Amino acid sequence: xxxxxxxxxxxxxxxxxxxxxxxxxxxxxxxxxxxxxxxxxxxxxxxxxxxxxxxxxxxxxxxxxxxxxxxxxxxxxxxxxxxxxxxxxxxxxxxxxxxxxxxxxxxxxxxxxxxxxxxxxxxxxxxxxxxxxxxxxxxxxxxxxxxxxxxxxxxxxxxxxxxxxxxxxxxxxxxxxxxxxxxxxxxxxxxxxxxxxxxxxxxxxxxxxxxxxxxxxxxxxxxxxxxxxxxxxxxxxxxxxxxxxxxxxxxxxxxxxxxxxxxxxxxxxxxxxxxxxxxxxxxxxxxxxxxxxxxxxxxxxxxxxxxxxxxxxxxxxxxxxxxxxxxxxxxxxxxxxxxxxxxxxxxxxxxxxxxxxxxxxxxxxxxxxxxxxxxxxxxxxxxxxxxxxxxxxxxxxxxxxxxxxxxxxxx
Amino acid sequence: xxxxxxxxxxxxxxxxxxxxxxxxxxxxxxxxxxxxxxxxxxxxxxxxxxxxxxxxxxxxxxxxxxxxxxxxxxxxxxxxxxxxxxxxxxxxxxxxxxxxxxxxxxxxxxxxxxxxxxxxxxxxxxxxxxxxxxxxxxxxxxxxxxxxxxxxxxxxxxxxxxxxxxxxxxxxxxxxxxxxxxxxxxxxxxxxxxxxxxxxxxxxxxxxxxxxxxxxxxxxxxxxxxxxxxxxxxxxxxxxxxx
Numbered sequence: 001x002x003x004x005x006x007x008x009x010x011x012x013x014x015x016x017x018x019x020x021x022x023x024x025x026x027x028x029x030x031x032x033x034x035x036x037x038x039x040x041x042x043x044x045x046x047x048x049x050x051x052x053x054x055x056x057x058x059x060x061x062x063x064x065x066x067x068x069x070x071x072x073x074x075x076x077x078x079x080x081x082x083x084x085x086x087x088x089x090x091x092x093x094x095x096x097x098x099x100x101x102x103x104x105x106x107x108x109x110x111x112x113x114x115x116x117x118x119x120x121x122x123x124x125x126x127x128x129x130x131x132x133x134x135x136x137x138x139x140x141x142x143x144x145x146x147x148x149x150x151x152x153x154x155x156x157x158x159x160x161x162x163x164x165x166x167x168x169x170x171x172x173x174x175x176x177x178x179x180x181x182x183x184x185x186x187x188x189x190x191x192x193x194x195x196x197x198x199x200x201x202x203x204x205x206x207x208x209x210x211x212x213x214x215x216x217x218x219x220x221x222x223x224x225x226x227x228x229x230x231x232x233x234x235x236x237x238x239x240x241x242x243x244x245x246x247x248x249x250x251x252x253x254x255x256x257x258x259x260x261x262x263x264x265x266x267x268x269x270x271x272x273x274x275x276x277x278x279x280x281x282x283x284x285x286x287x288x289x290x291x292x293x294x295x296x297x298x299x300x301x302x303x304x305x306x307x308x309x310x311x312x313x314x315x316x317x318x319x320x321x322x323x324x325x326x327x328x329x330x331x332x333x334x335x336x337x338x339x340x341x342x343x344x345x346x347x348x349x350x351x352x353x354x355x356x357x358x359x360x361x362x363x364x365x366x367x368x369x370x371x372x373x374x375x376x377x378x379x380x381x382x383x384x385x386x387x388x389x390x391x392x393x394x395x396x397x398x399x400x401x402x403x404x405x406x407x408x409x410x411x
Numbered sequence: 412x413x414x415x416x417x418x419x420x421x422x423x424x425x426x427x428x429x430x431x432x433x434x435x436x437x438x439x440x441x442x443x444x445x446x447x448x449x450x451x452x453x454x455x456x457x458x459x460x461x462x463x464x465x466x467x468x469x470x471x472x473x474x475x476x477x478x479x480x481x482x483x484x485x486x487x488x489x490x491x492x493x494x495x496x497x498x499x500x501x502x503x504x505x506x507x508x509x510x511x512x513x514x515x516x517x518x519x520x521x522x523x524x525x526x527x528x529x530x531x532x533x534x535x536x537x538x539x540x541x542x543x544x545x546x547x548x549x550x551x552x553x554x555x556x557x558x559x560x561x562x563x564x565x566x567x568x569x570x571x572x573x574x575x576x577x578x579x580x581x582x583x584x585x586x587x588x589x590x591x592x593x594x595x596x597x598x599x600x601x602x603x604x605x606x607x608x609x610x611x612x613x614x615x616x617x618x619x620x621x622x623x624x625x626x627x628x629x630x631x632x633x634x635x636x637x638x639x640x641x642x643x644x645x646x647x648x649x650x651x652x653x654x
Contacts, residue, residue, distance in 0.1 A: 160523055
């Protein structure tokens with residue numbers, strides 16, 4: 001009897017001790033907070049908690065997320081204890097105050113749940129693990145991500161934009177009062193020569209605006225140049241043909257050419273078929289324009305705008321037909337082909353400058369001045385930024401160097 | 412696909428390729444056939460792409476599902492077509508205005524971010540790791556920074572490029588030319604691969620399986636050019652004699 005009681009007592013004690021041992025909770029991770037990721041569209045959360053100085057190299061943190069009050073946990077991130085501190089969040093110093101003594105993790109919820117988030121509130125918890133065993137665990141916290149209307153992280157963009165706008169208005173006022181200087185651009189001076197040659201030979205001029213849409217800056221620049229070229233063509237009573245790839249560009253160019261003929265006092269010479277739609281397929285367009293050039297043997301060909309692989313196809317045929325050729329594009333990998341086949345080539349910015357250079361319009365000249373000012377900002381910033389970063393790196397001013405790099409980050 | 416259709420396809424492919432290549436000799440009716448066929452096929456293909464990839468999924472299906480908001484951009488798009496009717500062409504200005512405003516709003520912030528800030532940041536960032544940089548890395552980073560300044564100066568239109576400024580501008584041109592040379596070589600290599608593709612097809616269609624399509628078309632065209640040249644010359648001689 002006594003033996004049975006003793007065995008029962010021992011068994012009960014062992015069970016009680018085992019239960020007590022098994023129920024011992026992991027230590028808590030204190031200060032764990034889930035916050036809405038600032039300055040985003042509302043699809044991310046940021047988790048912050050103090051770094052534990054006792055963490056070793058083999059300690060790792062695992063972040064879990066769920067859309068339910070309880071359960072349904074999904075592993076959102078896993079990283080070593082030494083990684084992902086407050087300094088690693090990709091926000092500039094004026095929009096984020098993070099320290100190396102805390103962990104900060106950005107969780108992109110759309111990467112886990114898809115573009116359409118399944119819930120407005122998300123639960124988070126984090127565990128610290130060592131050798132695949134949980135050694136600490138946080139409480140469950142929730143957050144409701146929201147979109148932000150103002151991107152404080154892009155404040156540097158806004159300030160730069162405001163500065164450029166102020167300079168633009170100053171330049172407009174200056175251009176109207178005193179005019180603005182632009183240096184000579186050889187390729188543009190040749191336009192008169194090309195039109196004069198076409199007039200003397202009695203042959204047409206081909207103006208090819210490329211395959212860009214009206215949203216392309218080079219196409220807009222090309223439309224300005226077309227205006228000036230067609231004005232001169234109208235004055236000299238020469239002929240111009242403008243084959244188009246994009247119907248919207250054609251519509252805009254029609255208006256521009258018509259206006260130019262009117263400004264030149266030759267509305268009677270304007271014909272609707274000066275601008276003609278060819279094809280919206282790149283190589284069909286190239287083949288057709290090539291055919292036109294080889295049959296009509298123009299005296300001058302202008303290739304101004306956005307070009308891709310058709311650049312050499314067009315310019316080579318123009319060169320073979322004996323036309324004087326002037327090209328201009330901002331597509332840098334097509335420029336070499338124009339160099340080889342054309343007499344004059346406008347490189348990138350020169351194309352943008354062409355409209356202002358030819359027309360001397362105060363608004364266009366001012367825009368050109370603002371571009372120049374932008375280039376000056378880049379040149380000065382690169383020069384002094386380089387010196388300051390080298391000094392900072394040499395003297396160990398890490399925060400200063402990081403701050404400087406934040407100033408010149410696109411975000 | 413039946414064997415007959417494969418053979419017909421081979422003849423069409425070889426024929427059109429040779430017709431287009433014939434432009435290297437001179438403009439001729441075969442090239443014109445291929446050119447106009449290409450033009451028509453290209454437009455037809457684009458039309459069906461517009462219908463199946465834009466009209467159906469972006470307008471028709473949403474409207475059928477009750478998403479009536481898509482009607483607003485559709486009307487703006489249709490307004491552009493009024494350009495073809497002079498009496499109401501003013502309506503198209505709404506569409507154009509929206510496009511210009513939308514385009515500017517999209518392009519200006521992106522341009523500022525990439526062309527200005529990222530350009531500056533990207534150029535000076537390597538110097539922040541000065542302690543871990545080898546002399547060659549330092550030289551490379553200086554070269555990039557110097558090249559950026561000189562190239563930008565070439566495109567600076569507000570001052571006359573004379574004296575020392577001319578030298579900075581010339582250095583910029585050298586940088587540009589090195590880049591253009593590399594880009595030229597790179598693109599030419601890519602174009603050669605396209606040429607090999609066409610030659611490979613012509614070789615394939617020269618087999619007995621395709622009844623020597625490449626050879627037959629090539630020989631027929633050569634015969635045509637010889638005869639054409641012969642008769643044109645005769646005509647010229649007659650007209651010269653008459654004159």
